[in-house]
Amino acid sequence: MPHSELKKHAVETIRRSYRLLSREQDLSPSNSLVNEQLTDLVRTLTRCQSSAVSEYLLATPELAAERERLPGLCGMAECEMEKYWARHLITCATCDLSKFWYYPEYQELCRAEKALFDRRRFDTISFLGAGALPLTAFLLARHLPGTKVTCVDFDAEACDLAQQLSRKLGIANDVDIRCMDALQYAPKDHELVICASLLQGREEIYKRLQDRHCAMIVRDSEGAYQFLYKAAELPEAGFRQVAKTSIDPRRINTSRYYERDMGSSSHATA
Known part of the structure; x- marks a missing residue:
């Protein structure tokens, strides 16, 4: 994907992720909407590691709120995910971390x-x-x-x-x-x-x-x-x-x- 298209796609994904996580009460894996959006966000950001793309995303004014607040929401979702999986693995007959x-x-x-x-x-x-x-x-x-x-x-x-x-x-x-x-x-x-x-x-x-x-x-x-x-x-x-x-x-x-x-x-x- 050309850098121009990747930048546009990444901006849309970041903004969509922020909107969704901001309004959802349940950030755990029990919420399929959160799961799907976070998967898309991680996949998209993994493709944005070139300096040209990452520097653009971090500097663009239209993502200022997302850069400041989205990590906190992702952190909350991560904590919920870890608790969800810990409970699941504890109840399994065989505790397979993989x-x-x-x-x-x-x-x-x-x-x-x-x-x-x-x-x-x-x-x-x-x-x-x-x-x-x-x-x-x-x-x-x-x-x-x-x-x-x-x-x-x-x-x-x-x-x-x-x-x-x-x-x-x-x-x-x-x-x-x-x-x-x-x-x-x-x-x-x-x-x-x-x-x-x-x-x-x-x-x-x-x-x-x-x-x-x-x-x-x-x-x-x-x-x-x-x-x-x-x-x-x-x-x-x-x-x-x-x-x-x-x-x-x-x-x-x-x-x-x-x-x-x-x-x-x-x-x-x-």
């Missing part, structure tokens, strides 16, 4: 993030903003035996579902689910902390982590995917960026790997 719609994307995301820190061995990995379906934590528990994985989320219902799911999968001894504010979580020295895409209060969390000798992965959003997730606030002091995943149609997020910067107050940029 049945989840976006399982291949999470597999690829986890593989790419593991490659960022493959030269280091962490005894503990924590996931802040883990949600009801913490696939990253579950995959890491499976692929890194002996590593303790901690999931942190303030949503009590999400934590209860994640706990039930970990028991169903037989990995409850390897995954610690904690219902608490991520700001109150104190990682151990030499722990890897993963900040989820929907994590709130990142800047304050970064400040608290400056006093800890830990490493960190920040999930970010670049290009046209910023209509799904807002670009992440990045650490401004105490950490240096060591590595970063590239934009890839197989995964929505890009991930930035940071280590403590003992000699400088600035972080590296991509």
